Amino acid sequence: MALVVQKYGGSSVADAARIKRVAQRIVATKKAGNDVVVIVSAMGDTTDELLDLAQQVSPLPPGRELDMLLTAGERISMALLAMAIANLGHEARSFTGSQAGVITDSTHGKARIIDVTPGRIREAVNVGQIAIVAGFQGVSQDTKDITTLGRGGSDTTAVALAAALEADVCEIYTDVDGIFTADPRIVSAARQIPRISYEEAMEMAACGAKILHLRCVEYARRFTLPIHVRSSFSSREGTWVVSDPNFEGNVMEQPIISGVAHDRSEAKITVVGVPDKVGEAAAIFRTLADAEINIDMIVQNISAAATGRTDISFTLPSADGTVGVTALKRIQGQIGFEKILFDDQIGKVSLIGAGMRSHPGVTAKFFGALADAGVNIEMISTSEIRISVIVGQEDVDAAVTAAHRAFDLDADQVEAVVYGGTGR
Amino acid sequence: MALVVQKYGGSSVADAARIKRVAQRIVATKKAGNDVVVIVSAMGDTTDELLDLAQQVSPLPPGRELDMLLTAGERISMALLAMAIANLGHEARSFTGSQAGVITDSTHGKARIIDVTPGRIREAVNVGQIAIVAGFQGVSQDTKDITTLGRGGSDTTAVALAAALEADVCEIYTDVDGIFTADPRIVSAARQIPRISYEEAMEMAACGAKILHLRCVEYARRFTLPIHVRSSFSSREGTWVVSDPNFEGNVMEQPIISGVAHDRSEAKITVVGVPDKVGEAAAIFRTLADAEINIDMIVQNISAAATGRTDISFTLPSADGTVGVTALKRIQGQIGFEKILFDDQIGKVSLIGAGMRSHPGVTAKFFGALADAGVNIEMISTSEIRISVIVGQEDVDAAVTAAHRAFDLDADQVEAVVYGGTGR
Numbered sequence: 001m002a003l004v005v006q007k008y009g010g011s012s013v014a015d016a017a018r019i020k021r022v023a024q025r026i027v028a029t030k031k032a033g034n035d036v037v038v039i040v041s042a043m044g045d046t047t048d049e050l051l052d053l054a055q056q057v058s059p060l061p062p063g064r065e066l067d068m069l070l071t072a073g074e075r076i077s078m079a080l081l082a083m084a085i086a087n088l089g090h091e092a093r094s095f096t097g098s099q100a101g102v103i104t105d106s107t108h109g110k111a112r113i114i115d116v117t118p119g120r121i122r123e124a125v126n127v128g129q130i131a132i133v134a135g136f137q138g139v140s141q142d143t144k145d146i147t148t149l150g151r152g153g154s155d156t157t158a159v160a161l162a163a164a165l166e167a168d169v170c171e172i173y174t175d176v177d178g179i180f181t182a183d184p185r186i187v188s189a190a191r192q193i194p195r196i197s198y199e200e201a202m203e204m205a206a207c208g209a210k211i212l213h214l215r216c217v218e219y220a221r222r223f224t225l226p227i228h229v230r231s232s233f234s235s236r237e238g239t240w241v242v243s244d245p246n247f248e249g250n251v252m253e254q255p256i257i258s259g260v261a262h263d264r265s266e267a268k269i270t271v272v273g274v275p276d277k278v279g280e281a282a283a284i285f286r287t288l289a290d291a292e293i294n295i296d297m298i299v300q301n302i303s304a305a306a307t308g309r310t311d312i313s314f315t316l317p318s319a320d321g322t323v324g325v326t327a328l329k330r331i332q333g334q335i336g337f338e339k340i341l342f343d344d345q346i347g348k349v350s351l352i353g354a355g356m357r358s359h360p361g362v363t364a365k366f367f368g369a370l371a372d373a374g375v376n377i378e379m380i381s382t383s384e385i386r387i388s389v390i391v392g393q394e395d396v397d398a399a400v401t402a403a404h405r406a407f408d409l410d411a412d413q414v415e416a417v418v419y420g421g422t423g424r
Numbered sequence: 425m426a427l428v429v430q431k432y433g434g435s436s437v438a439d440a441a442r443i444k445r446v447a448q449r450i451v452a453t454k455k456a457g458n459d460v461v462v463i464v465s466a467m468g469d470t471t472d473e474l475l476d477l478a479q480q481v482s483p484l485p486p487g488r489e490l491d492m493l494l495t496a497g498e499r500i501s502m503a504l505l506a507m508a509i510a511n512l513g514h515e516a517r518s519f520t521g522s523q524a525g526v527i528t529d530s531t532h533g534k535a536r537i538i539d540v541t542p543g544r545i546r547e548a549v550n551v552g553q554i555a556i557v558a559g560f561q562g563v564s565q566d567t568k569d570i571t572t573l574g575r576g577g578s579d580t581t582a583v584a585l586a587a588a589l590e591a592d593v594c595e596i597y598t599d600v601d602g603i604f605t606a607d608p609r610i611v612s613a614a615r616q617i618p619r620i621s622y623e624e625a626m627e628m629a630a631c632g633a634k635i636l637h638l639r640c641v642e643y644a645r646r647f648t649l650p651i652h653v654r655s656s657f658s659s660r661e662g663t664w665v666v667s668d669p670n671f672e673g674n675v676m677e678q679p680i681i682s683g684v685a686h687d688r689s690e691a692k693i694t695v696v697g698v699p700d701k702v703g704e705a706a707a708i709f710r711t712l713a714d715a716e717i718n719i720d721m722i723v724q725n726i727s728a729a730a731t732g733r734t735d736i737s738f739t740l741p742s743a744d745g746t747v748g749v750t751a752l753k754r755i756q757g758q759i760g761f762e763k764i765l766f767d768d769q770i771g772k773v774s775l776i777g778a779g780m781r782s783h784p785g786v787t788a789k790f791f792g793a794l795a796d797a798g799v800n801i802e803m804i805s806t807s808e809i810r811i812s813v814i815v816g817q818e819d820v821d822a823a824v825t826a827a828h829r830a831f832d833l834d835a836d837q838v839e840a841v842v843y844g845g846t847g848r
Binding site for chain 1: 443447483488506508511516517518723
């Protein structure tokens with residue numbers, strides 16, 4: 001008997017009708033002979049509605065109380081889902097993060113899981129019950145206060161519980177069929193990826209693909225837990241995220257590029273005229289770190305010998321733009337740079353593929369495709385299995401489309417690959 | 425330093441504006457030099473909305489899951505209230521029933537409190553924090569599942585916590601100024617009662633006065649905990665519920681009748697032609713008890729010697745009418761009674777007053793007043809400090825008004841009493 005962990009997001013349980021449909025899918029999985037543990041997010045817009053209420057009573061609510069408030073969302077969806085399953089004649093029990101043994105640190109709003117002790121979940125499963133667990137939430141080890149895990153928290157709950165329960169698979173249900181080679185809203189010829197490695201899925205998550213969160217894939221990789229990303233609206237196979245996507249009969253040649261990701265949520269700050277002295281860049285990035293801003297790409301121009309000054313550009317989440325600029329202006333006198341430029345009309349386009357390790361010339365081909373499409377590159381950053389460029393936001397669609405076609409990812413180009421080797 | 429426990433109902437925290445106003449009142453109490461523990465209900469219609477959602481996914485949801493669902497309501501209101509207090513510069517922490525140490529049995533939907541271990545609340549108060557506790561909920565001793573206390577549960581939470589914390593007073597905030605001599609919507613001359621005994625408040629609760637629930641007053645009496653019922657919309661003194669309302673300088677003569685209560689939520693069943701044999705009535709009421717129906721008043725006519733048969737009438741909550749009639753029809757053959765009559769167009773009017781103990785003739789005066797008003801009495805029931813009659817539902821207003829005037833309760837009749845002896 002396999003143990004299947006399923007995670008359903010907010011759009012899958014947005015109303016009573018959807019909750020009933022999800023209940024049917026869960027019962028079908030149980031009837032197929034599996035033990036089932038389900039992680040569920042808050043219904044549709046519940047979290048936003050609760051945040052709005054919080055804003056109405058306090059402009060800056062304490063983190064502990066905000067977490068207490070938001071965790072009401074999953075409490076509602078999980079109880080309703082357990083009722084819907086009971087109504088189908090199967091026994092289901094809902095558990096809060098705390099009851100499920102999701103132990104975290106005390107960082108309200110973005111707590112990290114430090115232990116999972118799912119004794120009550122195991123007991124429920126052992127007596128044949130379907131366990132429904134609130135995603136996104138836990139309880140702090142030190143203060144016994146309720147915490148939330150922050151963005152992507154429900155996926156992380158699912159993977160962490162699946163790992164602790166030694167589940168056979170963690171199924172992440174979403175409103176699309178899986179992970180695609182590019183956003184189908186931009187590239188109509190984009191294909192669903194049947195299998196992908198943890199490393200590639202992590203790069204895609206980091207580069208703006210919204211299906212899986214980085215933390216959740218990191219967690220799964222650490223425990224070599226297979227993730228199956230699939231649609232809650234169909235029974236089709238989705239995308240398997242595994243250690244070695246070419247294992248088990250998937251013998252056809254690995255594509256060089258697995259997918260093209262893009263991200264419009266970043267902005268660029270350029271610090272102009274930084275004195276080219278030891279420690280100036282460090283002071284800039286220390287200031288940003290103290291403001292809790294995560295920097296993505298960094299480019300430093302070669303110092304113009306004549307002036308002894310250099311420009312430093314970096315990207316950061318657009319939402320942090322104001323805080324970042326303000327923090328830097330505060331140290332302008334101390335550093336002595338000339339000015340700050342801020343640009344939130346940028347986009348990041350990334351090629352991801354483990355195959356590029358063994359294929360030289362990927363960068364040249366990528367840049368050539370962008371040049372042919374008339375797209376100007378502002379910044380470049382690479383890893384072993386990724387190449388990212390910053391372009392003007394208006395060029396993102398053209399860049400994604402050009403890259404997708406240049407690397408033979410369009411559906412008409414690779415039909416044999418697409419429909420071979422799915423499944424597990 | 426006094427310890428004040430305050431309870432705010434759903435209408436007091438129905439929206440963000442009201443939550444902020446309640447926060448101001450709490451902070452004022454704290455600033456006046458008191459330690460403050462607050463019990464809060466779910467916002468306005470939240471509970472009804474959650475029940476509606478439950479009905480949409482399951483016609484008969486399991487009690488455990490329904491409790492899990494409904495407890496989300498107080499979680500939302502308590503977190504928002506804590507935020508609003510924090511926004512006023514005071515430290516507040518919210519606690520679920522479980523965190524506050526409200527230990528119950530496992531009867532989902534109407535759990536009974538079996539222990540209160542408010543260690544975390546004491547700790548919070550000791551370091552100067554305002555503790556906000558979810559009303560209506562607890563955790564079962566045996567299964568560690570979340571439970572709810574049923575109707576009036578938040579009041580009971582407040583009194584139970586106040587008793588366990590040895591609070592100086594439990595303030596119950598509501599949307600009226602206190603307990604009245606009659607429902608002001610019926611008797612415009614009704615007055616607010618400044619002080620009332622536990623026993624009278626219990627009789628009033630049992631007879632349909634909606635301000636305080638029976639369980640909560642019972643609990644307060646057991647611990648001799650003073651309850652102060654008052655309005656969350658004004659700072660006026662409300663009604664004190666205490667052991668001896670004539671103590672401490674309230675030396676004026678006690679009124680014979682403290683108040684007139686009424687209740688339109690009951691129905692009457694008459695079992696016609698019951699064979700007048702030992703055990704027949706017992707069989708009828710055993711059947712109703714097995715159906716978990718609470719019987720209120722019972723009248724058995726004197727047996728007609730000629731027929732050897734008798735009629736048995738009793739009242740029960742209207743909502744249980746169908747279940748009661750069905751249960752009785754099932755034993756009709758066994759008992760051999762002739763037929764069942766069901767009437768939900770009745771009302772109960774009750775006089776309550778510890779003073780009637782020492783004043784003979786109350787019953788005669790009450791019945792005389794009803795007769796003068798043209799009200800026919802269908803059933804009668806009495807206790808040491810109460811007389812209740814069942815009348816036609818259309819006669820309830822006339823009966824309440826007549827009784828209120830007959831016992832000199834109208835405001836113009838007793839002004840001296842009303843405005844004397846308030847406070848504590």
